[in-house]
Amino acid sequence: MSIFNKMLASVGIGASKVDTRLEQDTLTPGETVKGVVVITGGSTEQNIDSIYLSLNTTYLKESDDKKYSVKACIDRFKVADPFTVKSGEKKEFPFSFRLPFDTPVTIGRTKIWLSTGLDIKNAIDPTDTDYIRVAPNPTMSAILSAIEELGFRLREADCEQAPYKMRVRLPFVQEFEFVPVGGQFKGRLDELEVVLLPNSQGDIEVLMQVDRRVRGLGSFLSEALSMDESNVRFVVSPSEVPYVRQKIKSIIERYS
Missing domain, CATH: 3.90.1150 (Aspartate Aminotransferase, domain 1)
Structure with a gap:
């Protein structure tokens, strides 16, 4: 049963879940972002290599006289070193980082979001997405x-x-x-x-x-x-x- 559960977890069924909770979702460039990443174990024990946060947006790129939208990573942050989460276990990892000064503000069509991922070998990385509002300083x-x-x-x-x-x-x-x-x-x-x-x-x-x-x-x-x-x-x-x-x-x- 344990081997079967691990096989299911490797394709995302019964795997660990990740949930990021921010202290506030409205910030200005240069301000400190604080929050906690909550990991909840799935149906089997899993070894997690790291927790990573990536700050993302999209921008318009031009090629052959046509414009199209592409995703861009503004910055990436490591939250935790390797650890093991048992079945049903809950772990919390506080974090803080400075919002880069060149982070775009959320005016017009510009959107900014924080992606949280678990780096797990031989498995689909569980992710969580949180949109934030970046106000002008x-x-x-x-x-x-x-x-x-x-x-x-x-x-x-x-x-x-x-x-x-x-x-x-x-x-x-x-x-x-x-x-x-x-x-x-x-x-x-x-x-x-x-x-x-x-x-x-x-x-x-x-x-x-x-x-x-x-x-x-x-x-x-x-x-x-x-x-x-x-x-x-x-x-x-x-x-x-x-x-x-x-x-x-x-x-x-x-x-x-």
Whole structure:
């Protein structure tokens, strides 16, 4: 019977179960994630090599002029060394880790989830999935709010494959696309594309593409040759939060 149970467990029938319980499911980049992994033994004793957590999202990748969504692992964490769980036994493994500073925020179509897996030889690894909400940190929030206060509306936010020159650690960046719906830039700009790159010191590097609305005879050629776009790179520190609206306004005015 024991051999039969082990055979069933190897294909996932009567195997150990895993359940991850988070202390909170809303966090900001750089914040500490805390929780516990609960393992419940199945119908037979099992040797588990490790418990691993992986933080995941998806991003848009382009190939042959077509875009498709692919899964990406933002980071991976080991929770436990090898151990044995007996039939019906329950074990708990507390964990904590820092949410990477470059974790995308869950705005628009962006989703972030934590996958928990048990590494078991010759068996299907039991897994558990928990979605989390990643909110902008105060500096990021100030930047996004300032852009909206200047008359822009967020049209979409997506993670997209990054050109090699823009890559830091991950193969993608999160892009926020704004359109002017009021204020002084309505009618002057087509859109504003923004990428936020936080670092461990709390600063945010901002990559901004200002897409001017070109009028007149040369407008068609200007747009075709991307002459109507200006790429700007600047840094916003936490101390600049009270003045970030004026800083962004000045930059947009300079390139519009």
